[in-house]
Amino acid sequence: MTTLLIADDHPLFREALRGVVARVLPAATLREADSVEALYAMVEAEADADLLLLDLNMPGAHGFSALVHLRAQHPELPIVVVSAREEPGVMRRALDHGAMGFIPKSADAGTLGQAITAVLDGDRWAPAAARAAPAAGADEHDAARRVAELTPQQFRVLQMLGAGLLNKQIGYELGVSEATIKAHMTAILRKLGASNRTQAVLVAGRLALDPGSIAPQPDEAGD
Incomplete structure (x- = not known):
């Protein structure tokens, strides 16, 4: 039995994905999450899932950080x-x-089905333009390596830190x-190689969709 996980905060798009999966894999089991916290809980609960379809723009996902984690x-x-x-x-x-794989949301149902089938068969799938684009830089790969070392709870704290919350609010x-x-x-x-909150946010910010938009956060006494 194939199990597919869908993480997207837009109900209409989740419905569209359900329709595509129903045509391509009519016997598949589907699980859905509409928030980042629900996503993490879903993945933990479905340890044997075959595929996760992940929206990059879910609130709280912070660019590629959720993917890396x-x-x-x-x-x-x-x-x-x-x-x-x-x-x-x-x-x-x-x-x-x-x-x-990477599936643009503008793709038609046939392309969505083709991409899902390809990945389930063990292949990678993305538009040709993706493969022709410049690779991620060394600084970004280094940031990803450091973020990947965080425990799930540390990662949640970092996400909330990036959202501007103070220690008391995060607690x-x-x-x-x-x-x-x-x-x-x-x-x-320590894991990010940062000396304060601002540096930590900037390291994680290298994984943002638009890195230049990341604003430094105020430091707190005792950090």
Whole structure:
């Protein structure tokens, strides 16, 4: 039994993907997530899933960070990025960070089905323009390597840090003490090779879809 995971915050597009999968793999089991937190829980619960269709632009996904994290935590799970960001450079970067395929959201149902089938058969699939685009730079690969070393909880803290939350706010969201968050921050800074929160955000920001848009975050005493 084939199990496919769909992570997209747009109900209409999830419905479209369900329709394509139903035609290509009528016996497949589908699981869906409409948020980043639901995505992580779904992947943990479906350890034997055959494929994840991942939207890059889900709120909280922060560019390629979620892709890098999932590839590190679940290397056996093939991931295909499905995105409205169709620039060749963005597609190539997704492939460079471990995606088995990239399907533009503008693709028709036939192309979607072809791509899904190809990846399930063990092949990579992406538009020709993606393969012709320049590869991700050395700094970006280094950032990906460092982010991949984070534990799931450390990664969540980093994501919230990138969203501008302070330690107390992160602790509240995760249901842990501020002291625990400070301990996570110490480990995050060490693994990212950063000396403060601003540097940590900038390292992770190399994985953003538009790296130049990342704004430094204020440091806190005791970080």
